[in-house]
Amino acid sequence: MVQPLDYLKETASQTAGPYVHIGLISKQAGFDIFETNFTNIMADETTRGERIIIEGRVIDGTGTPVRDALIEIWQANADGRYHHELDRQKRGEIDEDFRGWGRTGTDFDTAIYRFETIKPGAVSGRGGTEMAPHINFWIVARGINIGLNTRMYFADEQDANANATATDPVLNLIEQQERRKTLIAERDESGSVPVYRFDIILQGENETVFFDI
Template sequence: MSQNKRDWDVQPPFLYPDYKSTVLRAPSRPLVPIKHTLSELTGPVYGHDLIRPFDNDLTMNARVNGAPLGERIIVAGKVTDERGRPISNTLVELWQANASGRYVHKVDQHDAPLDPNFFGGGRCLTDSEGNYKFYTIKPGAYPWGNHPKAWRPNHIHFSLFGNQITSRLVTQMYFPGDPLLDYDPVFQGVPEKYRHLLISNFDLGVTEQDFAIGFRFDMVLRGDNETPFENR
């Protein structure tokens, strides 16, 4: 990870009072660095050898008796370093709510229907040029208890694994033109000049005829255009 000051300016603060849960989880004392052990530096990467057919296709990987409901979309992009060099063979995972704004998780008790044909999770490896692609359903907005009338914008969570399980980065991708972005403290917690790095772009080249609208979301690990990550 780069120690360039500008890299750190990209990232959201650990403590952002408008996002209430950060008040409870943000560190109140200086962090204590822990030296990596040999197993952390050389251990196997979790999940790279477990990629199965349709793992990157959320419109197919949980079908029981039909296609999932909602607007089909394609999310594609490239993972690069600060010099634009592709990061190949990186495990990219995503998870999201369904079209009604509900996750397949016992903690999610939002009064919205679950879709029996949609699990909401997927994974793939970047190719030699750092490219990834997912087929999925556009997630719905959902209420959360952070503040009065609080609704999370449509978003997709992304996770990137490096060459060991301890090197994991997590971020969120948003959609262009979403009016809820102006009221969302998770998004607003990112420094203003870098918020655009979390918003995908409509991409006609990624769009597939008669099937799905395409969005591009590139992720940069370091440098001036570094993607804001939640766990930096």
């Protein structure tokens, strides 16, 4: 006899992995099984804007680097426009040579993730509010039941970051000023391409601010 749904037990929750790489970034896991692989390289010589590199580590609550985390980012282009039909703001133009989305995993040996992209422009929020240039992050790994959402802002955009604290609806969710620092990436110009270093702390002291969306 089939029981009504009210009598069925809730399915146990599961974390992402350990096979998440095979399905989502199979080439990195050593399985080159798809004709088209999503990569961490989001820009080339035809993409408008300043070329940058974003790299860092995902750190767990014991201070140990997570070597099998999967990370996705999405962002606006250099003019502050998202390459999506739902972005109807009038600022700037859509860049057909920039999809604004990338996926990678932390390296199995070094635990470092890396994206090659461009620096985004400021984005218009709801009601005409101004949001400082930023990049959206989504992180999954073993031990994480629900993907974590956060943002990365740029340390060299001090004026934009300061103005955004008055208008940016996301930054304004963070009441403690010190906690906002966990979303700021420092710029390193020692190489040929500027590098923004952004470590993501999952738990403990200096835990990265995550958003429930």
